[in-house]
Amino acid sequence: MNEREKMLRQLSAVGFSAHDLQMYLDTHPNDTSAAKALEEYEREEGRLREEYEQRFGPLTAGCEGSRWAWIADPWPWNNGRD
Amino acid sequence: MFVYEKKLQYPVNIRRPNPALAKIIMSQYGGPDGELGASLRYLSQRYTAPYPEIKAVLTDIGTEELGHLEMVGTILYQLTKGVSAKELKEAGLDQYFVDHTAGIYPAAASGTPYTAAALQVKGDLLADLHEDLAAEQKARVTYDNILRFCDDPDVIDPIRFLREREIVHYQRFGEALRVATDKLDSRNFYAFNPEFDPPKARSN
Numbered sequence: 001m002n003e004r005e006k007m008l009r010q011l012s013a014v015g016f017s018a019h020d021l022q023m024y025l026d027t028h029p030n031d032t033s034a035a036k037a038l039e040e041y042e043r044e045e046g047r048l049r050e051e052y053e054q055r056f057g058p059l060t061a062g063c064e065g066s067r068w069a070w071i072a073d074p075w076p077w078n079n080g081r082d
Numbered sequence: 083m084f085v086y087e088k089k090l091q092y093p094v095n096i097r098r099p100n101p102a103l104a105k106i107i108m109s110q111y112g113g114p115d116g117e118l119g120a121s122l123r124y125l126s127q128r129y130t131a132p133y134p135e136i137k138a139v140l141t142d143i144g145t146e147e148l149g150h151l152e153m154v155g156t157i158l159y160q161l162t163k164g165v166s167a168k169e170l171k172e173a174g175l176d177q178y179f180v181d182h183t184a185g186i187y188p189a190a191a192s193g194t195p196y197t198a199a200a201l202q203v204k205g206d207l208l209a210d211l212h213e214d215l216a217a218e219q220k221a222r223v224t225y226d227n228i229l230r231f232c233d234d235p236d237v238i239d240p241i242r243f244l245r246e247r248e249i250v251h252y253q254r255f256g257e258a259l260r261v262a263t264d265k266l267d268s269r270n271f272y273a274f275n276p277e278f279d280p281p282k283a284r285s286n
Contacts, residue, residue: 026138027257076090077156
């Protein structure tokens with residue numbers, strides 16, 4: 001696993017925790033401890049996302065000055081065999 | 083609206099092609115209990131959903147299913163990448179090859195092209211939520227059946243993740259059903275359809 005993959009995995013793990021908690025809160029909106037945990041995961045995800053995008057390129061289209069980095073390989077379905 | 087993120091929900095990195103496995107996993111791309119159908123089912127049911135919690139659950143799960151569709155597409159692509167026409171034929175994919183070469187096309191394992199006939203939008207809260215609970219269980223069984231044929235840890239790992247998500251979604255839909263019945267007429271859940279009957283027509 002290269003540096004990019006390692007960082008992406010870390011970002012995805014934190015992002016997944018946030019996503020799963022957010023969905024839990026859809027049906028448990030009064031659960032304040034889950035809401036607090038969600039805030040912490042979101043903060044951590046934001047930090048990791050910023051660092052990832054600075055080093056390896058944008059995760060969403062339309063970031064300023066990133067049109068070449070946006071189209072660049074690898075796309076998510078590509079792996080070392082492409 | 084939707085915004086694309088240039089990453090998978092969970093990593094997929096398959097090092098060894100295996101077209102025979104692709105032939106069965108294909109069903110979770112375009113089959114009757116697959117991710118495309120799941121996504122369309124929830125994202126279509128939500129328009130007439132009556133309560134905020136239900137709209138949120140249908141939107142969030144329907145969106146996650148699109149991410150799963152991308153994961154399954156990635157698995158199929160990596161399982162068939164670099165495979166010759168002869169090897170595809172040996173795996174039983176010669177008919178698929180004639181129509182799609184090595185492209186990723188939404189069809190069931192049986193070869194039937196994707197059809198919305200396998201999903202329902204009934205426009206009735208209780209009927210739709212029960213359909214959704216059943217859909218998650220059927221997708222879970224499909225992944226269990228797929229796992230019976232998998233011996234490559236590179237494939238087993240993301241398939242297990244997808245299977246687990248079916249169980250979590252089932253849990254969320256169960257809670258959505260509880261939210262729904264809490265808001266209905268406790269003496270008769272079928273007294274009115276909150277997706278259709280105007281409030282003044284309701285008995286309480």
